[in-house]
Amino acid sequence: MTVSNAAPLSHLPPQLPTLLPDLGGDPTAMPGLLRDAKRYPPLKVAVVHPCDAESLHAVKLAQEAGFIEPVVIGPRGKLVNAAAAIGFDLRSVRVEEVEHSHAAAARAVELASAGQVDALMKGSLHTDELMSAVLAPGSGLRRARRLSHCFLMQTRAYARPFIITDAAINIAPDLDEKADIVRNAVELAHLLGLPQPRVAVLCAVETVNSAMRSTLDAAALCKMADRQQIAGALIDGPLAFDNAVSAEAARIKGIVSSVAGQADIFMVPDIESGNILAKQFEYLGGATSAGIVMGARVPIVLTSRADSIEARLASCALAVLVNGRRLEAGPV
Numbered sequence: 631m632t633v634s635n636a637a638p639l640s641h642l643p644p645q646l647p648t649l650l651p652d653l654g655g656d657p658t659a660m661p662g663l664l665r666d667a668k669r670y671p672p673l674k675v676a677v678v679h680p681c682d683a684e685s686l687h688a689v690k691l692a693q694e695a696g697f698i699e700p701v702v703i704g705p706r707g708k709l710v711n712a713a714a715a716i717g718f719d720l721r722s723v724r725v726e727e728v729e730h731s732h733a734a735a736a737r738a739v740e741l742a743s744a745g746q747v748d749a750l751m752k753g754s755l756h757t758d759e760l761m762s763a764v765l766a767p768g769s770g771l772r773r774a775r776r777l778s779h780c781f782l783m784q785t786r787a788y789a790r791p792f793i794i795t796d797a798a799i800n801i802a803p804d805l806d807e808k809a810d811i812v813r814n815a816v817e818l819a820h821l822l823g824l825p826q827p828r829v830a831v832l833c834a835v836e837t838v839n840s841a842m843r844s845t846l847d848a849a850a851l852c853k854m855a856d857r858q859q860i861a862g863a864l865i866d867g868p869l870a871f872d873n874a875v876s877a878e879a880a881r882i883k884g885i886v887s888s889v890a891g892q893a894d895i896f897m898v899p900d901i902e903s904g905n906i907l908a909k910q911f912e913y914l915g916g917a918t919s920a921g922i923v924m925g926a927r928v929p930i931v932l933t934s935r936a937d938s939i940e941a942r943l944a945s946c947a948l949a950v951l952v953n954g955r956r957l958e959a960g961p962v
Contacts, residue, residue, distance in 0.1 A: 663782075663920060664695070667947035670954035672699040673748050675931070675946070676738035678760055679731040680753030681708035683715040684935065688942035689751075690718045697946045701726060701747055703734040731755035735763035742928050743770030749949045751931040761799065764926060776800070776810040777925035779932060780818050781908050782948060785917035788875060793818060793827075793895045794911075797904030798932055799923065805847050808897065809860055812851060814924035815895045816863045821955045830874035830893035831867025832903070836885060838868065844899035851897075864888055867897070871907075920944035922952060929953055 675698040680686045686709070692698045702709060703726040713720050726741075728734050735755065741747045752760050764771050779798035784791045795815045800807055812829060819827035831848035838845045848867030855865040866889035872879040877891025898904035911917035919941050923930035929949035933942050 663944055663951070664697075664947050667697060667950040667954075670950050672696055673929075673946075673950045673953055674699045674701065674746070675749045675751050675949070676701045676703055676726075676741045676747040677751045678738045678753050679704040679734040679755040680751075681705065681712055681731075682754040682935075683712050684939075685753040685933070686712045686718055687716045688933070688939055688946075689723075690716060691939060692943055692946040693723065695943065697943070697950050698749075698751075700724070700751075701738075701741060703728060703737050704731070704753065705729060731759055732763075735760045739763045739766070739769050739771060747928075748953055749929040749931065751946070751949075752933055754935070757798065757932055760930075760932075761923075764930065771927045773925060773927060775813060775925045776803075776807050777923055777930075778811040778814045779921060779923050780815050781919050781921050782818070782822075782944075783908070783911055783917045783919045785911055785915040787915050790892065790894065791822075792893065794904055794908050795895065795897060797898065797901060797908045798921070799901070801901045803900070805850055808847055808851060809854060810925065812860055812863070812865070812895070812897055815897065816860070818922070818924055818952065819894055820862060821952050821959075824894060825862070827863050827894040828889040828892055829863050829865040829867075829895040829897055830869045830889050831865065831897045832871055832874060832907075833868035833899060834870060836868055836870045836873050836883060844868065847899070863895070866890065869893075871896075918944065920948040922948050924952075 677689050677700050680689055680702060681704050689700050693700055701724045706727045709720060726737055728737055738750050742750055778796040778800055781794040781797055782791060783794060793815050796811050800811060803811060816827055831851055833844045833848055838849050845868040852865050852867055854860045866887045873885055873890045874893045874896060880887055880890035898907060912919055921932055922945060923932055929952045931945045931949050933945060
């Protein structure tokens with residue numbers, strides 16, 4: 631159920647492969663993404679409640695690398711203790727003192743809404759605590775679309791960078807929500823220099839089955855693309871994962887598709903499958919990753935307590951790149 635013919639691989643724009651390391655390079659450093667982000671000035675970022683050493687260390691390194699100009703928000707005592715553990719001089723950053731994590735999230739949203747910062751970054755609070763403040767009525771950060779998370783990843787096992795969505799925010803999205811999730815991922819791909827990304831709508835099977843809602847949603851998303859309700863991408867689904875990543879698997883199953891074997895975006899049916907898929911790539915596939923929330927007025931960097939410093943830095947760099955290219959593109 632493909633919407634149109636795909637351009638050959640040789641027509642891929644040169645920008646996208648430079649975002650991540652060459653397949654023969656170091657898979658932990660993401661030098662291309664970091665290099666491209668350096669073309670833009672530091673991003674003013676409200677860092678929300680970074681009250682553990684890991685979170686604050688990432689802030690320190692991102693500042694030293696020139697990616698961010700942080701505004702650190704949290705209880706001063708906890709911030710001082712975390713800073714002492716890593717030798718970080720808090721006098722080098724602006725500190726907004728608040729009593730607790732809820733207040734930190736609310737203050738960060740206030741700063742972003744007022745234009746005093748250009749992005750938000752999660753520290754050591756829970757994701758739902760930060761997102762509740764972002765989504766609160768009157769926050770000023772919501773756009774028309776639903777918010778969703780995108781992982782930008784690369785592994786030596788797959789010959790192109792790819793996006794997994796949504797593995798962090800939307801638990802069991804319905805069709806309308808999935809449409810927004812796809813639109814957000816397509817917007818990110820466009821900002822990364824890929825004008826017509828290939829979207830694989832993943833399911834357990836590659837045929838439409840009325841007993842499996844995800845396959846019905848996949849078919850509907852393809853028809854929405856046919857009718858330009860979702861624009862700027864090639865969309866195919868339902869596709870099982872093997873069809874999405876292997877042209878040979880698709881050939882054996884008789885699937886004719888311009889997405890199969892070369893998907894740029896993997897749209898998952900729910901948060902559980904997305905989270906499992908992303909972590910399999912990271913822990914078993916040696917993938918590098920960067921994560922960002924799309925759909926809000928400002929980029930939002932969500933990090934996990936288990937994220938490496940490299941992943942945190944790459945996520946900051948991705949936010950810099952998204953913000954810079956949005957500004958270059960002008961108002962949407």
